[in-house]
Amino acid sequence: MSIASDSPVHPALRVAVIGAGLQGANLARHFSMSTDWDLVAICDTNRSRAEDLARTTGKPAVATSVNELLARHDVDAVAIATPARTHHAIALQAIADGKHVVVEKLLADSTERGRQMMVAAHEAGTILMADHTYCYTPAVLKIRELITAGTLGDILYVDSVRINLGSIRPEEDVFWDLAPHDLSVLDFILPxxxxxxxVSAQGADPLRSGKSCVGYLALPLANGALAHVHVNWLSPTKIRQMVIGGSKKTLVWDDLNPQQRLSIFDRTMESGRREPFLRDPIRRNDGAVSYRLGDTWSPALSEFEPLGLMVSSFAEAIRGKHEAPTEGSSALRVLSVLEAATDSLALGGTKVPVGNTHALSEKTNRTSTLEFAR
Incomplete structure (x- = not known):
């Protein structure tokens, strides 16, 4: 539950949004509506664009540089919604000034820069969090709840598809553009x-654009499971779907089906007992597998704005109520997979090990006591 801005115990936190583009506008709108926050300023090198956004979000002040913002406005936190290549410098400047930081995906444009941001925030005692918006959606929160409760059993495979007819981005390939959404969800829901x-990556550039426009990622997991991610800028149809196969049940998340986003299937294949048939060459395979065919059901989901929950969770993390659900180490794990995918592409799809961020995660994580805790 949000804390009212006039509460004498927990006054509203002061925030500035850096970047007045589409994502910055979405963030500014939710900060301005939240009782946890007081939107103090909009910062953008394009003053006209910043002023346009300010007029629709309560008329906060406008700044045209981070230096001006930090010098003139007393804020507790900044939300960075600028190109990924700029995140590192802006975040380090804000952290050095004692500000808490939330960064629009991606955390940074490399794991090294992301790691430097994490270390700086840890040493300064500030929160560093990534806005992995899908992790705050009702569907993904329910998926995490079901996996944590053991409803699906052991995870055997994950097959994720994110395809559409999209524009070729000048700064990144299809992996760095679309896959962060699926990877951040996997990081959030897997125990x-x-x-x-x-990581093994296969990419194609049929348009000769100089970057992969179609791609596939294969991610073998420690328990023998396999996660697979398909991303594509060239599909005439838009699909946002993830299938999570468990030893007990299988879950299908169809993000484009508002009537039934989640479906749980009590259908699976199980290993049978083969011992009685091993000596009989004709019936040797009879006991290899068995099938279970049960009911299909769809869990009820709450309805709320994911960004609204994100900005509220950011405030609660700052106030020490719980660990930020998508704190820096989770964002760094996503970056590590993307960098390994880039290396794999350069090596023709060869398996590439993923950089170990676990030790740093353990060092920087804060103890969590609420529902977002792993």
């Missing part, structure tokens, strides 16, 4: 987070 043994 041990996103810690694949390796």
């Amino acid at each position: 041990d987070g996103l810690q694949p043994l390796s």
Whole structure:
């Protein structure tokens, strides 16, 4: 529950949004509506664009540089919604000034820069959090709840598809553009987070754009499971779907189906007992597998704005109520997979080990006591 801005015990936190583009506008709108926050300023090098956004979000002040913002306005936190290549410098400047930071995906444009941001925030005692918005959606929160409760059993495989007819981005390939959404969700829902043994990437550039426009990621997990991610800018149809196969049940998340986003299937294949048939060459395979065909059901989901929950969770993390659900180490794990994918592409799809972020995660994580805790 949000704390009212006029509460004498927990006054509203003061925040500035850096970047007045589409994502910055979404963040500013939710900060301005939240009783946890007081939107103090909009910062953008384009003053006209910043002023336009300010007029629709309560008329906060406008600044045209981070230096001006930090010098003139007393804020507790900043939300960075600028290109990924700029996140490192802006975040380090804000952290050095004692500000808490939430960063629009991606955390940074490399794991090294992301790691430097994490270390700086840890040493300064400030919160560093990534806005992995899908992790705050009702569907993904329910998926995490079901996996944690053991409803699906052991995870055997994950097959994720995110395809559409999209524009070729000048700064990144399809992996760095679309896959962060799926990877951040995997990190959020898997009991041990996103810690694949390796990454294998296959990409294609049929348009000769100089970057992969179609791609596939294979992520073997420690328990023998396999996660697979398909991303594509060239599909005439838009699909946002994830299938999570468990030893007990299988879950299908169809994000484009508002009537039934989640479906749980009590259908699976199980290993049978083969011992009675091993000596009989004709019936040797009869006991290899068995099938279970049960009911299909769809859990009820709450309806709320994911960004609204994100900004509220950011405030609660700052106030020490719980660990930020998508704190820096989770964002760094996503970056590590993307970098390994880039290396794999350069090596023709060879398996590439993923950089170990676990030790740093343990060092920087804060103890969590609420529902977002792993």
